[in-house]
Amino acid sequence: MRRRSFLGAVGALGLAGATSACAGPETIPGDALQFFNDAASWEPGYLAAGDVLRERTGWGLSPQTIPNASSYEQVIRSLLQTKNPPDLVKWGSGYRMRDLARAGSLAELSSAWDASVAAGWLDDAMREDFTYQGGIYGMPLIQGxxxxxxxxxxxxxxxxxxxxxxxxxxxxxxxxxxxxxxxxxxxxxxxxxxxxxxxxxxxxxxxxxxxxxxxxxxxxxxxxxxxxxxxxxxxxxxxxxxxxxxxxxxxxxxxxxxxxxxxxxxxxxxxxxxxxxxxxxxxxxxxxxxxxxxxxxxxxxxEIAGLVVPDRSRHLAEATEAMASWLAPDVQQPWSDFLNGSSANLQVTWSDPVSQRLQDMIRDDGVDVxxxxxxxxxxxxxxxxxxxxxxxxxxxxxxxxxxxxxxxxxxxxxxxxxxxxx
The missing domain is CATH 3.40.190.10 (Periplasmic binding protein-like II)
Structure with missing residues (x-):
């Protein structure tokens, strides 16, 4: 089920119907991870980053959007309890992520995190924002x-x-x-x-x-x-x-x-x-x-939003592998360019000059964050x-x-x- 069909299901069937109407494997491209998010206007950016991610890992992104924030949280929480959750989910960091992790709904991503830090793509100071009881359960999607x-x-x-x-x-x-x-x-x-x-x-x-x-x-x-x-x-x-x-x-x-x-x-x-x-x-x-x-x-x-992987994902191993490459500069540059700047990878230039100037100032002057x-x-x-x-x-x-x-x-x-x- 593509994005428009899913949104129709949400409106027509309500929450219960929407969760049961989740897409089956045959309706998602064979080399794409089903990615639920709440920002419809960002779909071109997701797809552009996904194209590079596919070249690196063999797996791209298939975005499916629920644009209403309240409905989005309800649907995601319900889908995580089913046997057929999405492969990837846009979600908040900090306590919003911990709230899902404590319910046992998320896959542990320490290997992807450590690989990104070792490659110089990720500041390990963000670790706390994605940690619950010693495990890491998300990767940064955006930072502003x-x-x-x-x-x-x-x-x-x-x-x-x-x-x-x-x-x-x-x-x-x-x-x-x-x-x-x-x-x-x-x-x-x-x-x-x-x-x-x-x-x-x-x-x-x-x-x-x-x-x-x-x-x-x-x-x-x-x-x-x-x-x-x-x-x-x-x-x-x-x-x-x-x-x-x-x-x-x-x-x-x-x-x-x-x-x-x-x-x-x-x-x-x-x-x-x-x-x-x-x-x-x-x-x-x-x-x-x-x-x-x-x-x-x-x-x-x-504000740091994240990507999380449901622990019941049909493509758990593939999604975890993709997360280890998500912050690679070649993946992040088209994503960041689409948003005029957003990447948590400091090697990636923010295309908007005002944004880049302030990011540089915050980093170089050691501004309290x-x-x-x-x-x-x-x-x-x-x-x-x-x-x-x-x-x-x-x-x-x-x-x-x-x-x-x-x-x-x-x-x-x-x-x-x-x-x-x-």
Missing amino acids: YYVMFYNVEVFGRLGLEAPTTWDDFLAVCHALKNDGVTPIGTTQMNIWPVANWFSMLAAAYDAPWYRALCRNEASFLDDQAIGFMELWQDMIRQGLHTSADSVGDNFPSMLASGQIGMQPTPVSWSTQSMELAGMESGSGFDAFLLPAVQAPAPTVVT VNRYWENSPPPLVVGVTQDLGGFMADPSDPRGVLESLQRKAESEWSYWQEATR
Whole structure:
């Protein structure tokens, strides 16, 4: 079953029907691994990388897409319990991957990981993001860094420069607002964008506290949490953000037209949307790291999505072998070129100059890097936290009450996670 047929099955049959309608071996090309993902627009990139992967291993990729994030997670979790799961799956790193690994649903990929590190294709510092109880259960599909994109023409017209301190950043925000431009495009729609801005702002406010919070070594009732929420509340009340019900897909065109001045989003693949909105890299849009509120140097949030192999895959050995070649430069270059930059292999050049400049700066200057919240705590907790924070974005009147709710969720979900993983 190809992508369109599968999507029709999802809509017509519902989740149960979709899982039973999974493609059989005879409908997948004989030299391709069935690869489920949630990014339909990325299919040409998957196929281009798959063509090179086939030359190296004899196995390419057969992408099948479920574009709705909520449906995607439900379908994948159900398929992993069947006798006929996909060969490869796009999935989150960190706790999202560990959540599948602890259920015994994933194949161990330590051999592919170690081979990639030995070849110089992979920074072993990422190991923790794909490790569960000593085993490695995924390989990096993409890596991006959350930065502040801005409209170069608007900044130039107002005499603004990319800020390097928090006071400068607030000054830029107020200059934009005084000119009738909403400074920052953020939204609570679809939940996960809340995690993006929460991660960026919390890491900018106090990176050590944010990192400890994600390890259950800090509390949502700490002084840092209260100060952070009061800062966010003040920014919302001053009109520095778009309305909470804004549609995030509209932000690139809003940035291009000058309706918003800045958009927090990943450097690399997000540049595609800006180019489609009519902006050119460097002259139409540029980007900077969000400055730290109190620390002398910024902290940048990273998003690392992964490839995982279901342990019941019909082509388990072949998929594992393919993963050992996935990060090879000749495989990664067409994939990274398609997304304007995304590869976790630092030998692979990112084609977008803004993205490459910031990647070089992050690496060469030793910028502190932390993981996005969406992957950085147990998934049920992350969903609950982002729902509450989405409500706060719509009504920021009671930050203390929101934090109390978040801490109750944290105590409950961390207790469950620790009990379930003993």
